[in-house]
Amino acid sequence: MSVIVMSRDAAMRYCNEYHNKPAIMISISDPYITYPRDPFCSKRNNLVTILPLFFTDADKPGKDVYDRKVTENDLITDADAQQIKRLLNLHPDTDVIVHCDAGISRSSGVAAAILKASTGDDSQIFNSPKYRPNMRCYRMVLNELMQED
Known part of the structure; x- marks a missing residue:
């Protein structure tokens, strides 16, 4: 399983391209923004399913980005983290695409947690200068993924 972080624009481009390997997508949207298009599943893009989540880009109450x-x-909730865990359990060993608006903080926080839980190594996210993981997303998803069922 690979875990890929994308911006919303990159996710939309992905949806319009041919891919021969199945993937699942975690689509993180801001609840206060209206988007012109949403990612979609098709035989062409080989997206098996998309989990839509809606929460702002902030680590704590106060101001968002x-x-x-x-x-x-x-903010991201326990219920959001539980949905992510259910999705991953339904599609083990399937590539995971996580996107948010910019592909910098919310999606990288979720992706880092998935990597840490599945491989023990989140360094590809934390060592990359292009990401600034949302630590609330990271902690909540990692805590949920590490819990025994």
């Missing part, structure tokens, strides 16, 4: 006031209810 858009300088909006956010509360605990706007």
Whole structure:
């Protein structure tokens, strides 16, 4: 299983290209932004399923990256982390694509947690200068993935 981090634009390009290897996608959207298009599954792109999640880009209540006031209810939740775990359990050994708006913080936090739980090594995310993992996403998803069923 590989774990790939993308921006929303890259995810949309991925959806419009041919891929011979199946993948699942975790699509993270901001609940306060209306997007013109959403990622989609097709035989051509070989996306098996897409998990849509909606939470802001912030580690804690206060201000998000858009300088909006956010509360605990706007952040990633335990239920979001549980949905990620269920998706991964339903599709073991399938490549995982995680995207958010920019592909820098929320998606990299989730991807790092998946890598840490599945391989013990999240360095490809934490050692890359192109990512700034959202630590709330990382901690919540990792905690959920490490729990015994």
